[in-house]
Amino acid sequence: MSDIERKYMEEEGILRILPRSMPGISLLEDAGLGGGKLPKIDRTQKITPAITNQIKQAYSQGYTTPSTIRSQINNILSLTQISRLMKNYGLKSKKIITQPSLVYPRRGKVKGVVFPNKLMEQNYIKDLQSRGKFSQRDKNWITDAVFKSKYYDSKTSLSKIEKVNSFLKNKYNIQTPLKYGDEALRVRTLSKLRNENLKKISDPKYEKKIRGDKQIHLHHMDSKSINTTSKNLGYAPGTKNVGVIKDAEYKITALYNQREKILSTKPSKDREKKLEEINVKGMNVVSDPKVSGFLNFKIVNPLNLKTSDFGIKPGYTIGQGIINKPIKKLSKTDKEIIALNKQAIMDQFKKDGGRVGFKKGGLVKPEDYVEIYPDGTKLYKINSFIRDIARQVS
Secondary structure, three states: OOHHHHHHHHHHOOOOOOOOOOOOOOHHHHOOOOOOOOOOOOOOOOOOHHHHHHHHHHHHOOOOOHHHHHHHOOOOOOHHHHHHHHHHHOOOOOOOOOOOEEEOOOOOOOOEEEOOOHHHHHHHHHHHHHHHHOOOOOOOOOOHHHHHHHHOOOOOOHHHHHHHHHHHHHHOOOOOOOOOOOHHHHHHHHHHHHHHHHHHHOOHHHHHHOOOOOOEEEEEOOOOOOOOEOOOEEEEEHHHHOOHHHHHHHHHHHHHHHHHHHHOOOOOHHHHHHHHHHHHHHHHHHHOOOOOEOOOEEEEOOOOOOEEEEOEOHHHEOOOOOOOOEHHHOOHHHHHHHHHHHHHHHHHHHHHOOOOOOOOOOOOOHHHHEEEOOOOOEEEOHHHHHHHHHHHHO
16 A cells, blocks of 8 residues: 555545455555545535534543544544644644653653643542551552552553652652651661661672762662672662663563462473563563663573573673672672772763773773683683773773
8 A cells, every 4th residue: 555545544534444455456446446546635625613613622522632633523624624723723732641640841850740630630649648547568558559550551660650659749748657667767777677688698798898879870680589699780870770770670570470370380381381471571671772781580491490591791790700609709809800890880881871891991801811721621810800900990
């Protein structure tokens, strides 16, 4: 079908009523408009007072774009005609809002939140205020996931909902009750809980020594339930770490939960198929260009249930692909190498917008310092590696 055919048929509403075209026959011929000649469109359709009233009535009912108004007047006018009439009547075309949406100025922070209607706004604020009556562990606490199911479409990220809720909390001074008493006690308690959990999989004191800054964050690339190693602890731009990376982590956690349920069932061809589907979905999540290299997904072999890692780029890790040990078992030499390489990684992120190893002055490549003998033995040239890293950061 040619572009001119499609344009005509979209304007006249023909595409909506036609069945699929048979091979070798144009869609216009299917509609009884064959011969390859397009009939002339009546651009002189008389604009009657009745049509004028229909357009204004449709606009007052919330149909505020040419396409939505056209559907309300049975497509008797083209989009161009309706656009001109709207301009003549002083009716501005407005974007249709279907869910709570953030308002951003051209520059700066969030300016506000708009709702499709007053009723949704009232119910949303009411739900947000109800959080002040319950702790986060209470069954009546309304989570961001519940807000998503009630007010948003399925594609909206939880981080965006968090931003909407955060803005509204500040605007309406909505207070969330503290779980642990006064604010100072709350901070101390949460910090203690986090350290206790971190001690099980890592070394909090060491992580504090190699932490990043406001721009570049020290980042756990794997699930917090998995032991932290020099292969899955690295650095990431702060904006990514609290944005797209966080969104991807929600997706990975959801896939892990789905897989646990699948693994609890008896072995079968259907189970193998579902496990393979989970693998593909997880690999797609961590391969997204926005987060590629920063996250790991544990792949499970559907046949023998053995796991393997996928997604992390060694150049983003503290071990750089040459040191592969649990954080708790790092030697003094390991830590010296990591300390020397830390600043080079962070500087490269700041220089190249998050891409390590690009442009001149890229990082020292660990693979250049590994010599493999015929029998498979690997010799790591640690002294040369340290020397060249020191040159990079000096």
